[in-house]
Amino acid sequence: MASLENLLLLGDCRVRSEKKLLDKCKTMYQDKLDKLVHVNNKTLDSDDANTSIESQTEERGWALKTKKPKVFFTKDQKQSQYLIEKFNLGKVTGNKEDPAQVSRDMPYALQDGKKRFNREHYLTAGQVASFFSRLAMKxxxxxxxxxxxxxxxxxxxxxxSLREKVLSQV
Known part of the structure; x- marks a missing residue:
């Protein structure tokens, strides 16, 4: 009630937008990144010293997800064999393999000293988890x-049967 009385008595009516600290930090960070892009794109070291690039800033969103291309299981069953090996290893040792870690290890998997998979054969963590789930169900x-x-x-x-035969003859 006191703020309403002050408004009526003083007549001071200014609307201010209130930003939270996190919003201020984000805008400051974006401004710094934009300035960095402007500085980096200002001039080129080329034959013509007067050549300059106009900075072209694109509208960017915050933390946009990138889509990975879909990867299917190969017909030669390399991926399935690798995943079955990992699953059985977890079954024998009692420590289940983490699907995300198995997915991250695929680029480094070796067979006979050579890389086991090509780049286009790497599976996502979701695909590995699904495969492990099907194996566990079976x-x-x-x-x-x-x-x-x-x-x-x-x-x-x-x-x-051999033992029975031997014992029956003795």
Whole structure:
């Protein structure tokens, strides 16, 4: 009520826009970047000393996301084999592999001393997470039994039958 009385008595009515500290910081940072662009684009070191570039500033937004091109699984199954290796490693050791870290490690993965993947075959963290999720679902359902498990089971059966034969003859 006191501010209304002061307004009526004094007649001083100025509207000021209030900016928060974060907004002020952002605008100051943008101004500094614009000045830096102007300084860098002012002149060129070329044959003609009088040549200058007019600074062309583009309208820029704050923290615009860049879109990555879609990457599909290859037909030769290199990516699938790599991801299955990583998944099984996590299963054996008990430490699950982080999909984001697996995605970041793909450019550095080596096979026989050579890079395992080309640039266009790198998968995103979301794709790796989805693949790991499907593998985990298969494991829970029991559909994903390794060929080694079958070989081990058949070897056990053969050894058991051989043992029975030997014991029956003795």
């Amino acid at each position: 494991d829970r359902k029991g559909d994903n039994q390794d060929a080694e498990d079958f070989r081990a089971a058949s070897a056990d059966r053969k050894l058991f």
